[in-house]
Amino acid sequence: MSRLCLALCLLHVALCIPAGADQYPRQPGIDVERYVFRLELAEGTREIRGEADIYLVFKADGVSEVFLDLIAAKAGAAGGMVVSSVADAGGSVGYVHEGDRLRVKLGTPGNRGSRRRLTVSYAGVAADGLLIGPNKHGDLVFFGDNFPNRARQWLPVLDHPSDKAAVEVAITAPEAYQVVAPGLLVENTNLPGNRRLTRYRESVPITTYCMVIGVGRFAMEAIGQVGGAPVQSWVYPQERDAGFRDFRIALRPMELFSWRVGPYPYEKLANVQSKTRWGGMENASVIFYREGVVTGKGTNEGLFAHEIAHQWFGDSVTESDWDHTWLSEGFATYFTHVYQEYTAGRDAMARGLRRDRENVIAYFAKNPASAIVTPATVSLDNILSTNSYQKGGWFLHMLRRLVGDEAFWRGVSTYYARYRDGNALTDDFRRVMEEASNQPLEAFFRQWVYAPGQPTLSGTWTWAGGVLTVNIRQVQAGDTTYDTALDIGIVAAPGQAPSVQAVRLDRREQSFSFPLDKEPSGVVLDPNVWLLMQAGEFTRK
Numbered sequence: 196m197s198r199l200c201l202a203l204c205l206l207h208v209a210l211c212i213p214a215g216a217d218q219y220p221r222q223p224g225i226d227v228e229r230y231v232f233r234l235e236l237a238e239g240t241r242e243i244r245g246e247a248d249i250y251l252v253f254k255a256d257g258v259s260e261v262f263l264d265l266i267a268a269k270a271g272a273a274g275g276m277v278v279s280s281v282a283d284a285g286g287s288v289g290y291v292h293e294g295d296r297l298r299v300k301l302g303t304p305g306n307r308g309s310r311r312r313l314t315v316s317y318a319g320v321a322a323d324g325l326l327i328g329p330n331k332h333g334d335l336v337f338f339g340d341n342f343p344n345r346a347r348q349w350l351p352v353l354d355h356p357s358d359k360a361a362v363e364v365a366i367t368a369p370e371a372y373q374v375v376a377p378g379l380l381v382e383n384t385n386l387p388g389n390r391r392l393t394r395y396r397e398s399v400p401i402t403t404y405c406m407v408i409g410v411g412r413f414a415m416e417a418i419g420q421v422g423g424a425p426v427q428s429w430v431y432p433q434e435r436d437a438g439f440r441d442f443r444i445a446l447r448p449m450e451l452f453s454w455r456v457g458p459y460p461y462e463k464l465a466n467v468q469s470k471t472r473w474g475g476m477e478n479a480s481v482i483f484y485r486e487g488v489v490t491g492k493g494t495n496e497g498l499f500a501h502e503i504a505h506q507w508f509g510d511s512v513t514e515s516d517w518d519h520t521w522l523s524e525g526f527a528t529y530f531t532h533v534y535q536e537y538t539a540g541r542d543a544m545a546r547g548l549r550r551d552r553e554n555v556i557a558y559f560a561k562n563p564a565s566a567i568v569t570p571a572t573v574s575l576d577n578i579l580s581t582n583s584y585q586k587g588g589w590f591l592h593m594l595r596r597l598v599g600d601e602a603f604w605r606g607v608s609t610y611y612a613r614y615r616d617g618n619a620l621t622d623d624f625r626r627v628m629e630e631a632s633n634q635p636l637e638a639f640f641r642q643w644v645y646a647p648g649q650p651t652l653s654g655t656w657t658w659a660g661g662v663l664t665v666n667i668r669q670v671q672a673g674d675t676t677y678d679t680a681l682d683i684g685i686v687a688a689p690g691q692a693p694s695v696q697a698v699r700l701d702r703r704e705q706s707f708s709f710p711l712d713k714e715p716s717g718v719v720l721d722p723n724v725w726l727l728m729q730a731g732e733f734t735r736k
């Protein structure tokens with residue numbers, strides 16, 4: 196992956212194409228609006244034959260070339276694609292396929308606002324990105340597994356989340372196989388030679404990493420609808436009963452998030468047992484789960500909640516630069532906790548948050564310079580870090596505490612409504628939350644999102660003469676002094692729930708006094724799990 200990054204950086208310099216913080220060379224002169232992929236799959240070969248229509252709109256005048264990402268076949272390489280022709284509006288045009296980029300010379304330059312269709316014909320073996328092989332039952336299956344930048348292994352695309360597009364796939368495969376893909380099923384035709392043509396159309400723009408297919412023997416069950424979108428379970432037929440039972444859980448997170456955030460963004464949701472390399476992969480409207488997801492005991496509810504939350508955050512509202520991956524993973528992590536909160540209660544949520552907090556602290560100990568957003572060090576190797584997931588989730592939790600439930604949920608809904616089917620960056624989210632809460636949040640975002648670390652709190656408490664005095668010290672290494680709310684929990688008697696006094700920390704050492712008639716049995720910091728803090732020594736003096 197680092198070698199690829201180097202190649203892209205060099206290309207970026209050579210072509211003077213502006214790049215984002217993640218160094219992907221942007222093409223501001225074009226926007227892909229829709230892809231149509233026609234693919235032929237067969238038994239007994241790993242070769243695929245493909246034709247891709249790329250419908251684009253020009254965003255500038257005089258655009259004479261277009262670059263697409265597509266891994267090229269090379270001597271000694273395990274796979275790669277060979278392009279046989281490229282057409283511009285039906286007429287053959289020149290192209291160069293080098294460095295895993297397909298440089299297309301347009302027949303005539305494109306001007307702002309005009310549209311064009313390019314057609315790329317190609318064939319080859321995908322070394323990655325399209326997994327072809329036996330599943331756990333020995334049946335041949337084909338699964339796209341594109342995240343983060345592996346669509347280019349088998350599809351000619353502008354392979355970056357900032358360019359989302361509608362997509363249609365037309366798969367010709369052996370007749371015995373079913374096909375699942377993003378969007379609605381629009382054709383299912385038996386062809387001569389025991390083959391079958393299946394077409395799906397996704398009319399909502401999605402990222403290329405979500406443009407996948409699943410082809411094989413499946414058992415499919417329609418389990419209901421949420422907001423008019425059919426919800427389906429696709430499992431291996433050998434695991435039909437257990438799989439159908441497990442996958443019915445999908446309706447609950449869909450209903451919760453539709454209510455909390457806004458309408459489900461796609462025309463359907465298929466939950467699919469698959470060979471994805473991830474635990475689950477949130478492909479828009481067609482989530483792929485790992486093969487072992489079926490247990491028959493409903494043990495993967497959190498995984499379903501996580502991937503389903505991604506349909507809103509990551510899939511529908513997508514980070515436009517990879518270093519803002521927390522806008523996808525942090526949200527999915529937090530919404531899994533929210534799902535717990537609603538279905539199992541606040542204590543269950545707090546258990547998950549405590550576990551995440553331990554992970555964040557441990558990760559920070561090993562990566563003391565790494566923040567949730569660290570543009571200088573972004574690479575595709577480290578976007579899926581504890582910072583993107585657990586610290587991103589914790590940030591949302593603390594933001595909710597800061598602005599209050601009502602403003603938080605109003606802001607999250609507005610953020611979704613405003614950036615639905617599009618892209619956003621952290622500042623876009625901040626601005627929406629500032630509007631919703633009517634308070635400036637720049638310092639809060641700077642402290643938690645753009646700076647590494649968290650406070651370590653130590654201190655003492657005393658009770659004398661009807662007054663409880665709590666002394667708190669911020670003892671974390673470095674110069675940072677945190678400005679944050681802290682709950683002090685006062686336990687009247689052993690076993691009782693603490694009563695809470697909220698204070699504001701903004702200095703290295705502070706004392707707080709509370710009138711208290713009776714001597715408390717204990718004092719605890721952050722009893723309700725609202726602060727990302729490392730616990731130092733806190734004792735009675």
Ligand SMILES: [Zn+2]
Pocket residue numbers: 477501505523524527
């Ligand atoms: Zn995720």
